[in-house]
Amino acid sequence: KNDLIVDPAVILPGIMGSLPKYAGVGGELVMEPILQTYENLFASLEKNGYTEDINLFRFPYEWRNSNIITAESLKNKIGWIKSRTEISKVDLVAHSMGGLVSRYYIESPLYQEDVDQLVTLGTPHKGSPKSYPRWEAGEGFFSGVDRVTKFIFTVEARALGYSNLKNYIQQRVKSVQELLPDDDYLYDAATGEARSYPVNTFLDYLNKNEQLSNLGKVDFINIIGNVSN
Numbered sequence: 205k206n207d208l209i210v211d212p213a214v215i216l217p218g219i220m221g222s223l224p225k226y227a228g229v230g231g232e233l234v235m236e237p238i239l240q241t242y243e244n245l246f247a248s249l250e251k252n253g254y255t256e257d258i259n260l261f262r263f264p265y266e267w268r269n270s271n272i273i274t275a276e277s278l279k280n281k282i283g284w285i286k287s288r289t290e291i292s293k294v295d296l297v298a299h300s301m302g303g304l305v306s307r308y309y310i311e312s313p314l315y316q317e318d319v320d321q322l323v324t325l326g327t328p329h330k331g332s333p334k335s336y337p338r339w340e341a342g343e344g345f346f347s348g349v350d351r352v353t354k355f356i357f358t359v360e361a362r363a364l365g366y367s368n369l370k371n372y373i374q375q376r377v378k379s380v381q382e383l384l385p386d387d388d389y390l391y392d393a394a395t396g397e398a399r400s401y402p403v404n405t406f407l408d409y410l411n412k413n414e415q416l417s418n419l420g421k422v423d424f425i426n427i428i429g430n431v432s433n
Contacts, residue, residue: 211295211320212259212285213249216278217242218300218326219379220353222264233264242299261285267301270378271406275308282309282318293320301379303327304410310422311415321423329426331385331407339380339402342369382406 217235221242225232235242246256254260263281265274282294296319298306303324310319337344345354354369361372373380386407390399409415 210259211293212261212289212291213254213295213297214261214263214285215242215245216263216296216298216302216305218302219267221299222267233266235262235264259289267379268377271305271308271382274305275312275314278305278309279314279316286318293318295321297323298327299325300327301383307410307419311410311418319422323425323427325427326429328383330387331404332383333385333389335380335383338373339384342373386411
């Protein structure tokens with residue numbers, strides 16, 4: 205009963221991929237307006253027949269929150285899209301941490317059987333080792349983009365009254381903990397023996413066999429980058 209010929213597509217950004225539309229804390233979030241990281245993706249989809257706000261939708265979110273909270277917001281967004289388009293399923297196109305948000309929605313009791321395809325782009329399905337020094341010590345920001353990230357985090361930490369960057373990340377940016385690797389990743393440099401490390405219960409849950417079986421309910425395409433051959 206409508207003119208749409210494909211499932212609506214929803215684009216999910218990664219960590220730090222959403223910012224306030226206007227300067228300041230709070231207010232409407234939009235997808236990365238400064239570097240316009242995702243605009244080429246939207247342009248490509250539009251060139252191939254999608255129309256934004258008709259069958260192509262953005263899902264900016266508060267990436268400092270736990271991905272579990274964000275998945276609940278995703279459920280509501282999908283419900284709104286289904287009501288608006290009168291189509292019963294959507295396709296999710298998710299970059300980086302957005303893929304983990306999508307997976308939690310699909311693999312958890314939140315799921316409403318309303319995702320046809322999931323496409324993840326560079327998603328750390330087994331975690332990201334570089335998140336460890338950030339979570340454990342407020343360090344590990346090496347590249348140019350990383351240094352900008354550290355600057356933003358530092359400004360936010362001071363504005364909110366945190367004594368140091370580590371405390372701010374551990375207490376406010378819960379998503380960083382959910383990016384920690386879910387297997388053994390710390391070893392003593394002298395002995396080579398495994399050391400204790402923070403556990404990522406979020407990824408442990410996602411990667412259990414019974415949860416992964418739920419991922420089999422959708423058409424899942426995982427796109428990874430080619431780094432150093």
